[in-house]
Amino acid sequence: MVNVTLKVNGETRSASVPPETTLLRLLRDQFNLTGAKLGCDVGDCGACTVIVDSKPVNSCLMLVGQVEGREVLTIEGLANADHLHPLQKLFEHFGSLQCGFCGPGVIISAKALLDENPDPSTEEIRDALGGNLCRCTGYTKMIEAIKGASCILRGEEVPAVKSA
Amino acid sequence: MKSFEFFAAKDSNDALTLLAQHAANAKVKIIAGGTDLLADLKFAAHGPDVVVDISRADDLKNITITEQGLSIGALVTHTQIMRSPLIRQMFPALVAAAHTIGAVQTRNLGTLGGNLVTAVPSMDSGPTLMALEAMVTIAGNGGRRQVPLSEFFVGPRKTILKPDELLVDIIIPEQNLGKPTHFLKFGLRKGQALALVNVAASVWVDWEKHAFLAPRIALGAVAPKVIRAPQAEAYLEGRTISPEAMAEAGRIAVGDAKPISDFRASAEYRRHLVAVLTKRALESAWALAQTRRLEGSNGKRNA
Known part of the structure; x- marks a missing residue:
């Protein structure tokens, strides 16, 4: 057995x-x-993405x-019941998820991107999501939400997006 | 995953000690970024008895200029390569190659040394380094040795590393620092695709004669290991630079390749790609040489 002590979501x-x-099994099976x-x-799929020491990684690897x-941030550390992260609010607002299975990984990848790059281009967002497979949405609404969240985090208004 | 004993090495010396203790009478695997190793072990019928983790060996994470040239530690991640000011300035081709590997998550974990040690013929780190005549340093309990990267690979997933040895660093020799180089990969998607073919070309230029000097071409995914294209290189050596010469070198490089057909592409299609990508890589390396000349930069640091 290996004894391991680490920081998860600040604890x-x-x-x-x-x-x-794996880290993924530790998070799910030991820490619930x-x-x-x-x-x-x-x-390959990125559904297990968490942030370890400021960098998004596949926790299955x-x-x-x-x-x-090490310090680990999971989707549970991003918000609580009373307070959602701007990314989460805008994913809800834009309807950016359908089945939702990829959602925690996508949002964590987006959070890591915005931590480093507060005003990413569409191309940069696509690159940051290249390791998160979503088979429902086609990504468009996710990209709109991430752009919107970047505006909020920069203290600007979210520009109106024409709805389809 | 089958169970194993796990040891974390503090640094490279510690890793060598652990390897010396266990490699003689147990099957030992070294884990660095783990992006290849763990993906394999989850499906392996027979796993290792011992796993030695070197991911904390900070002495293998440096990018530095030494007397020998540019030294890149074996544990430098693909993300670090993409962000290194030194590499961005000297070798944009290495940055481009790193960017085509996996995705952000795997580039944050995966290491240059790991990519080379795994020795998959379609690896994206290999061709650029081969076109720059890189050397690798191998540490064992008997001491260190250096070999050209071209002699490091033996075949698919096989290198000359012995069970108690460790890849320490990759060195681009002094005489090639700033050499105009270009890397191209052809995959079936933009993200997370393996190369059908990847190619790197590096060229020096004799500006008085308007001719290629020391052209080097390396091809991936078209042989059991990453290979150079000696016939194409010989054709270009000292030859006047022209679009026709670069296209001809591409056609000759097809003869240097030995591709197979598999579920990703036919051998015939790969041969076609070798000709096209070699020509384009040469054109881009030549374009970079001209840009650097106009800027009065030789691509080296502080130049």
Whole structure:
């Protein structure tokens, strides 16, 4: 067994798990944080995306031993019941998700993008979502929501988007 | 995933000690970014007995200019390559190649050393480094050795690394610093696609004779390992620069390639791509050489 202690959404958490456990399994099975999803389990789909030490990664591709002492942010750390992150508000506003399975990963990827680049172009947003597969939406409404959230986070008004 | 013993190395020396302890009587795997290794282990019938994690070995994460040239630590991630001011200035081709690998999440984890050690013939890190005649440093418990990257690869997923050895860094030799280079990849999608063919070309220019000097062409996904295109290089050496010469070099490079047909593309289509991409990579490397000359920059730092 491996003893691991790390910070998850600002809280120090510990567990004792087999060494072949991935960060994703640790979050879901030990800490009951089921926002990050188990999709492909090989780093293609991005449904398991979390932020580790400021960078978005596939949590299915990290072993628990590799996250000892690191800081992890999951979708659960982005908001609480009373307060949604601007990205979440605008994903709701624009109807950016359909089945929603990819949603936590997409929103975490978008959050990591806006942390580094407060005013991304459409091309930059597409690049940032290149590792998040969504088979429902076609991405257009997600890109509108991410642009809108970037406006809010910069303290500007969200420009009106013509509805289809 | 099958269970294994897990050891985290503090630095490269610690990793070598762990390898010396375990490699003789157990199957040991080194994990760096894990983007290839874990994806494989989840489906492997027989996993390793021991996994040595080197992801915290900070001494393998540097990008520096040494007496030998540009040294890129084996644990430098693809994201770090894309953001390094030094690499962006000297070798935009390395930045372009890194950008075509996986997606943001995998580029944040995946390392240059890992991409080379995995030795998949379609790897995107290989061709640019081969076209720049990169060397690799290998550390073992008997000491260190350096070999050309072209001799590091043995075949699909096979390198010369012994079980108790570690890839330490990749060196682009001093004489090639700032050499105009271009990388091109042809995949079936913009994101997360494996290369059907990838090509890199590097050229120096004899400006008085308007001729190519030391042209180097490397091809990926068209042989059991990343290869150079010696016939095409020989054709261009000292030859007057012209669109026709670059197109002819592309056609000759087809003879240097040995592609196979698989579910991604036929051998015939890959041969066609070799000709087109080689020509275009040469044209772009030549264009970069001209731009740098106009700017009075040789592509080197502080130049």
